[in-house]
Amino acid sequence: MTVKHIAATMCLLLGLSVSGSSKKPIDDPGVSTHQQVYQILQNYNKVLQSLAEIFSGIPRIGSAIHCSLNPGSSVTAAASDGPPLKSDSCDCDYHPGGCTISQLPPANLACYCTYKGAWTCGGEIRECPQPDAPKCKTPDKSLATCLQGGGDCGAYPERCDCDYHPGGCSIAATAVPNTACKCIYIGVWTCKGEIVRCKDSNHVKCLNPDSSRESCLQGGGDCDGY
Structure with missing residues (x-):
């Protein structure tokens, strides 16, 4: 419902309420001032109630129109009529x-x-x-x-580790399934391990990693200790 439609409805309701609520005109000498004021208040109260009904229905109308025009929309209303x-x-x-x-x-x-x-x-x-x-x-x-x-995943408890052997590193503690252990030589005959994405996410040693050279190569690090 557009703003013009709402305004037209308001005017129509106001005209109908004022003209149809009393049998005698307001300036009728047979009607007391108190009665005139009471009738006016009644008229405006009816108008306000009508407007409240109109405005309360606008969100539902808009939602129905949106759903009918966008049946595949990814936005869904919450069960409690909260934010989408x-x-x-x-x-x-x-x-x-x-x-x-x-x-x-x-x-x-x-x-x-x-x-x-x-x-x-x-x-x-x-x-x-x-x-x-x-x-x-x-x-x-x-x-x-x-x-x-590829973002910050530092709070996950899973870890892997690598040991030093003459020539380089090898896996000592394996990675979890669907990941790989990247061995890194940090100096002084010491290696460490870091869990990373596999080079081939569907490789058998990615799906079920172990301490083999094949698993180490999935991590892409130093695997020269084998």
Whole structure:
């Protein structure tokens, strides 16, 4: 309903209420001043009630029009008539160390977690760097899904580790499924491990990583200790 339609309806209601509510004109000498005032107040009260009904119906009318014109819309109304919820969003929560995913991205998309300061994290929808990855096609709240977003995933407890051997590093503590362990030589005959995305997200050593050289190569780090 447009503003012009609302204004026209208001005028019509006002005219009908004033003209049809009393049988005698206001300037009729047989009608006392008190009765005239009472009739006027009654008329305006009816007009206000009518306007309240009109305005209370506008959101429902607008929602119905929107749904009929956009049957595939991604915006849905909350059950409590609260603010609309967008299905094309994600969110992240803060925990000691960084962020974790709290609201999942849609299928075939990733969530980029960002630490915003003051113990707060946020999430943004991003394209998956590996569209064929299992955790891109079917995202969840795991570290593997967070790594697809490429943001701050420091609050996840999963870790891996690498040991030094003559020539380089090898995996000592394996990564979790759908991730890889990147071995890094940090000097003084010492290596460390960092969980990262697999080079090939559908490789058997990515889906079920172990301490083998094949798993190490999925992490793309120093694997010269084998």
